Amino acid sequence: MLKNILIILTIFVWTANAFSQDLTLFCGDKLVRCENGNKSHFEIVLDYNYKELDSTKLPHDIREKAREYLLKRVGIKLYSRLIYYSCQEVNNEEVNERRQMRKTSKKRIKYAIQYYFIVQDSMKYYLTIAFTEDGKIISKDQLPNINSNKQLDKIIKICEAKVIAEKDTITIMKGNAENFSLEYDPKINSFVWKVEKSILSARGQRSYRFSRTLYINAHNGIIVRKELTEWQNVCNHSDF
Secondary structure, eight states, X not given: OHHHHHHHHHHHHHHHHHHOOEEEEEETXXXXXXXXXXXXXXXXXXXXXXXXXXXXXXXXXXXXXXXXXXHHHHXXXXXXXXXEEEEEEEETTOOOHHHHHHTXXXXXXXXXXXXXXXXXXXXXXXXXXXXXXXXXXXXXXXXXXXXXXXXXTOOOOHHHHHHHHHHXXXXXXXXXXXXXXXXXXXXXXXXXEEXXXXXXXXXXXXXXXXXXXXXXXXXXOOEEEEEEEEEEEEOOGGGO
């Protein structure tokens, strides 16, 4: 039992280090914080006991179905940017602690393949394609469909997205845009820049800090969604 817990904790630490690390780049003289995109892509595999597999040991029909799916999904331009880096074989007869807690035993994953592409500088976007033993894809789509989005291989730069985010205001005080990551939004079949923004607002005798998340269409720069959360109450000096 203790061994299984230690294994699970090791996996979580490895995943956090691999996909959640902070990245930075400059927009002019401003240092901008970023993150790799689609960090949760590997969770579908974490529910299972699996072993890393040499790509040459992966069944030929699974490799072909992955290639056919990706080419059909994103077209040759974006497909050519995808970099394979890992694959796994799942043992469905063994149920790990995480799978028991999440009750995901209905999914019968047998193989999983990971890819990424370089978004900008050192920033990456990751994805996992999961297959049943007979080659059916059971992972969700993590890339736009080129059939209804002809612009998907043209992604605006972070600095451009930063300007768009900082022009959007809800108060008279502007907030700084930070924590950029590229994500896939299935509702609009598009990559989006997910951007966090902190805003300070005065209300009578008190000030409040809000955290706002903007989702910017990464192909045309249009803000498609906004999420606003009141973060904390900031006391004024007059309160003391």
